[in-house]
Amino acid sequence: EDKVVQSPLSLVVHEGDTVTLNCSYEVTNFRSLLWYKQEKKAPTFLFMLTSSGIEKKSGRLSSILDKKELFSILNITATQTGDSAIYLCAVVGWGKLQFGAGTQVVVTP
């Protein structure tokens, strides 16, 4: 059975800290791994990763995929209170987009 596991479940950091979120997966016919940020309502897209070892970067956020060890990490540097959200990892297999349970990040002033 396909699995997407995120860790930690939640974390609390101070503004300015760096956070690292993990996503491990077991999915047949892997196509890509996606990261989303969910604040109040709909998840918003952050990154799509398809190749191992190539870092994707957007401002203070970056992510990398390891297809051999079947995991991805999402880094957020110099965190701000606006980064507080649930971060979701999803893996695309053939015809299916499966989500992990998410990591709740709380950034305190």
Next chain:
Amino acid sequence: DSGVTQTPKHLITATGQRVTLRCSPRSGDLSVYWYQQSLDQGLQFLIQYYNGEERAKGNILERFSAQQFPDLHSELNLSSLELGDSALYFCASSVAGGAPTEAFFGQGTRLTVV
């Protein structure tokens, strides 16, 4: 705005009833995914349609059904509703059926069963 439209935004209904949730995908997207998100669970994949045909099925109850119409909008039908069906139901769309591509989410329909 993701370009994915879901209606209604909120729905309150009694147990045993039936409701229909509607999703219009982004222009050009052929795939529609339905997800259920309740308070104690993450996003649970229900079902996917691609260009009018069912492509993949997840943890969808037999009381639930979906379809995608020729204009590519999709409807999720929930029947014999139970209190435990109260949740946020998301629709997402993407261009392709299985190739690597991001999916964009609608704002969700909050269903409350009383």
